[in-house]
Amino acid sequence: MNRFAELLDRLAYEPGRNNKLRLLTSYFREVEDPDRGYALGALTGALSFKHAKPALIRDLIAARTDPVLFALSYDYVGDLSETVALMWPRGAPHQQLVSGHPPPHPSPTRGEEAQLRAELALQATSTTYSTSVLPSEHPALTVPSPLVGEGQGGGSPTDGLSNQPPSGHNNPPPPTLTEVVITLRTLGKTEMPKQLARWLDELDETGRWALLKLVTGALRIGISARLAKTAAAALGDKDPHEVELIWPGLAPPYLDLFAWLEGRGDKPVNRDPAPFRPVMLAHAVEDSDFANMDATDYIAEWKWDGIRVQAVSGREADGRMVTRLYSRSGEDITASFPDLLPSLHLPGALDGELLVVRDHRVQSFNVLQQRLNRKTVSPKLMKEYPIHLRAYDLLGDEESDLRELPFEERRAKLEGFIQRLDDPRVDLSPTIAFATWDELRAARANPASAGAGDDAEAVEGVMLKRRDALYLPGRPKGQWWKWKHDPHIIDAVLMYAQRGHGKRSSYYSDYTFGVWTAGEAGDQLVPVGKAYFGFTDEELLQIDRFVRRNTTEKFGPVRHVVHEPEQGLVLEVAFEGLQKSPRHKSGIAMRFPRINRLRWDKPPRDADRLETLERMLKSEAAG
């Protein structure tokens, strides 16, 4: 666990991609199986533990610390694992005092003497009282133990004491990564809290942090799964693409993968009949890009406002058909869409958009949302929101992997495949005919009359794909482009601000904004949305400064920022769409809102009104 913790810690501070790769590769080289394989699993998100959840960690820390102090600390640090790792009391049960213990007598001389006495008093108490006493709710002057463990306080010279593991009389060795993973996988729900607490007592701060990151499954240290696989590939001088291709058939601790990379074994074969293939993504096209793009090199399609999915069917060795639906990140979402599975009756891997189609008409994203993130799918839901797959790529068929073919050839095979499939729930995403960029620009401006017809409402722009583009995982440059509609824009007033998380944790970077509406006492602002990106780093500093200087009230982590007709900050907010929302006071929710511009020049009284948004909503609904 220590090596793994050290790796995560160093990666967390390392900004450069090449240095990150170097750190990862040297870890894979130096660390033995199966530890390194579980590390690779953790870094690629392949490990998950059923009974270890963030809620459990919150419970553990809640039983050991004051809830107010925890809330303030979490707000400041912005990361649950790190907050708990830092706050975890050392040797917790042994050092808590019971209420009514008299305060130590202050020493008139040196601070460290006073603290030494305080500590002696503590030791005396801990032998007398039960070891499982929770923190007292009664006011009693208790003194933490500044001399033990990591605390610098206490003025104690570097006496070696602080180098010792923090707790436990027998100083058990910290667990290995493999021990942790196996235990987390096999331990029952009821034993889990005790085990986690035991580890947290045994590990140092970095170890605790790494353990909690592992348990909650959110490493968030700026390492993508792709980067981790690239580092593993470098171990055997392999192309990372090769690792990607066999990846879906592999599982932690990847003994066969490492054996192959080190030249000790054969290349692992992917035996999953319906594996996920890493998806290919598009770059947003800018107006300036077109100068270097030749219209004849590209095929254009509508960009559908649905959910990107990969629908894969394949045969087991015994001939049985296996069908799976994957999200674009490879998450298996088959269970949410049982109504689509019978339609995928030919072996193949389709890349496409999941949509709701009623009466031959594609519904808006708002309608599709009713089908998302459902744990159970009722017959009623399936009937009211019939699911549909609009296919735009074919990655493999019964015979072969097609990803190495140019897009134009894949497209031809896709058309044949859809024809053979002959199912009303699966159709082909049509191409848009165009000879020049201007023609395509005109089609994008008016999809209804350029071929999208009644489905135009579900079109959010145009996709451009090079005819010769191979299907490459990730976001390769210059192959696929997305050319979205221009967003809606309104001017809103900043009302509340909250500190961000992760990298932005000391900055006020989450903003609630509102627009004007008539209230009982004249015009008032009503919140219509929340945004936490879209601004530049420089703008973030400016807003942060504004928030700090113009806070009128604090509610826990939330700052109430001045928002009067003549005083406040106007934010130009861009968003993709609107929907009715009974959960919001304004009755409206925005899709994908972000800060487009800061309008320092505009007084809040000139910001937009709720009626403007209501009109937009009506015209959207009218389609």
Next chain:
Amino acid sequence: MTPMRPQDILLPVPSGLCCKSGGFHIDPVRPVERALITHGHSDHARAGHGAVLATQETLDIMRLRYGENFAGTTQAIRYGEEIKLGDVTVSFHPAGHVLGSAQIKVSSGGTCIVASGDYKDARDPTCAPFELVQCDVFITEATFGLPVFRHGDTALEVNKLLASVALFPDRAHLVGAYSLGKAQRVIALIREAGYDQPIYLHGAMEKITRYYQEKGIPLGELRPVKGVKKAELAGTITLAPPSATSDLWTRRFPDPVTAFASGWMRVRARARQRGVELPLVISDHADWDGLTATIAATGAGEVWVTHGQEDALVHWCQSKGLAARPLDLVGYGDEEESEVAATEESEA
């Protein structure tokens, strides 16, 4: 006679903590007639007061920074010496923060308040150790007033630096450290760890560091980094103000590793935001355990909390049955590192 109410002795006003009956302010942020200064950091020690009472070291440091005429008149006070000002008696006691730093004890009519300025109870080879002073009201800072701040053993942090120097003999190591106090402490700690090579200094810290050496604090061989050839700086350690470590100035170093010695480095996001590759948790302020232990040990029944994370420390005091309130003093440190970083001297 009933003891005086503490707020009749010391009162927070816009220019700082004011003692009306003694006719002085403590660490005023605006020019006043008579100022008592706890220590030489520029957010506490400002130029332009009529009369200044402080330790000899603090007066010397103010003179180094602001020139001979930084105040109308000055008076030096020894640790423990008592001086009567109007109706009150004041004395200065070591705060353990930087060289010459003091807590100021103000007594009147049977009530005693200690304004601790900035303090730490951790060991520091470059200044007098913190002295605990019994009092009725303790005014504490709260720079690291959250239980996530536990500073750890400084020797381990210095070992991290030296291990990195050994690991990258071709790279220079740039250690960001505030130029008064932190820089000299880091140098002294590096020497204690047995490193005897010359240590290089950014120009901004030469004067103060030389003053520390004149005061008899052994710091080994120090060299100005200015004018040294790039190649010669491989495998060396240079101390610089934190702002300089992200500056064009760093281009004179071969592939520098950026370190920063500060209590803020305990929180990973803080280090990442600054682009620090080697965070060193070394602080001249008390950590959470130090703050709470000190508050408890003073025996004070009432605690006033200022500059930093007041909320958490006030809550802690109240949960222990102590009367506590935040003092809304502005101009010291600031709530966040981002703002601390802007003013190089408001050390952390």
